[in-house]
Amino acid sequence: MQRILTATLVLSLGVSQAQKVDTIVIGVAVAQTSNTALLGQEQVIGARFAEKYLNARGGINGTPFKLVFQDTGGDEAGAINAFQNLITKDRVLGIVGPTLSQQAFASDPIADRAKVPVLGPSNTAKGIPQIGDFIARVSAPVAVVAPNAVKQALKLDSKIKSVAVLYAQNDAFSTSETGTFQETAKAQGLNVATVQKFQTTDTDFTTQVTAVLNAGVQLVIISGLAADGGNLVKQLRQLGYKGLIIGGNGLNTSNMFPVCQQLCDGVIIAQAYSPGQASAANQVFVKDYTAQYKKAPPQFAAQAYAGVQVMVEALRAIDRKKKLNTWELPALRVELNKQILLGKYNTPLGPISFDKDGEVNQKEFYVAQIKMKDAKTGSFVYLK
Ligand code: 1QQ
Structure with missing residues (x-):
């Protein structure tokens, strides 16, 4: 048998x-x-x-x-x-x-x-x-997409001199993207005042946010994923950070809105796609x-x-x-x-x-900024 x-x-x-x-x-x-x-x-x-x-x-x-x-x-x-x-x-x-x-x-x-x-x-x-x-x-790849966000941030606020960079060290994309962000910041003449690490599974970012506030920066750049990234944005704002925030590709979704709600407002994210592409x-x-x-x-x-x-x-x-x-x-x-x-x-x-x-x-890349209407609804507004 x-x-x-x-x-x-x-x-x-x-x-x-x-x-x-x-x-x-x-x-x-x-x-x-x-x-x-x-x-x-x-x-x-x-x-x-x-x-x-x-x-x-x-x-x-x-x-x-x-x-x-x-x-x-x-x-x-x-x-x-x-x-x-x-x-x-x-x-x-x-x-x-x-x-x-x-x-x-x-x-x-x-x-x-x-x-x-x-x-x-x-x-x-x-x-x-x-x-x-x-x-x-x-x-x-991040090497061609991410730099656009930094250049756009400098257009929006020419007084930016000093930047804090945060990234999820347990994620391959985040570690790759932060490398690009840090190189771009330096190439644009910015001072990288602090580099803070976290895990994509983290929910409490008090330590990192405190370091950012102590560094007195005018720009924060985050490389992480949507849940951790959203919480980080929220806690930066709740603890008093007022400057511009760049989110990396992991924050590039309206599914992050329920996490940071109204505090998502203003986050700048580079895009490999635009609905306006002709x-x-x-x-x-x-x-x-x-x-x-x-x-x-x-x-x-x-x-x-x-x-x-x-x-x-x-x-x-x-x-x-x-x-x-x-x-x-x-x-x-x-x-x-x-x-x-x-x-x-x-x-x-x-x-x-x-x-x-x-x-x-691919030739064309874009930058969008999150605009929250209320705690639940918002949109990505494409910047020139
Ligand atoms: C990667 C990414 C993620 C943020 C896509 C969802 O760009 O892991 O490479």
Whole structure:
């Protein structure tokens, strides 16, 4: 009995390996639970929006594609688990994900070894595309996005001389972004008066805020995630800090509003996306998104949309040359990775392409400032 069972198993595995691709499935691995879901929720919306929109326009040359979601939670183990499920159980062609760079450094090597193409929708730390040949990203790196916020702060207040920098030391993105912020501040002739560390799990920032107040700075720059970042903004204001605050990419969501409420007001955040971006692709996206969600799309939604769009357009290009249902899965994954890097894409982020490492080429960046109407409602106002 045991022997027969083993034989059957080997046989069926052999058959499934050689199977042609009969359904077009793209994996999305983002944070749907944990504090990181404050960021991941917008990615789910953006990806779903792309699925609906692109399928309504023919899917893959007439064949609809399907997104399969696996929740990564907020940590490395969750991302690894989600990637493994997508690769072996859901048999996806490629993966859009994960949410955090901290997670990407753990999960991307698994996809890379399995030769499954990954598009990071929001991984902005230095070194992400260099994880491997199968890893690219649509999210521009901190090195090109973050400096815009510092320059904008100096435009708003030319009397800024001295700055306090705070960052989450247990998060790869935050440590990468603070490096960029500190270099930019110095290059702009600012004095970095104090550098304070915290953890993304912290809720009490009295020690750090006290150090900031003692340093007598006119600008505070925070690199953390949404819950910790929101609490830090709140406590800075409650304890009496009056100057400008720059938040990094981890604070780039209206899901932070319930945390700092009215005290979120005035926070400046650099953007890799603007609803005002003039391309036809974006204007259609903004119009349809606004009709459905009653507000302009945020950056994380636009980037997740772009991630799905790139996968879909690359699959369309392959399918035009050789129908997707004539490919075997491993070969199609390799071809998809090649095609992603070759293409040019008119996305809501504007026109993008990739360099040979899988780093995104994107031209336009923006800066927005949070404007709170009351404790609950606010918006990101784009600055000139
Ligand atoms: C990263 C980030 C996060 C703030 C995205 C949600 O930029 O981890 O790289």
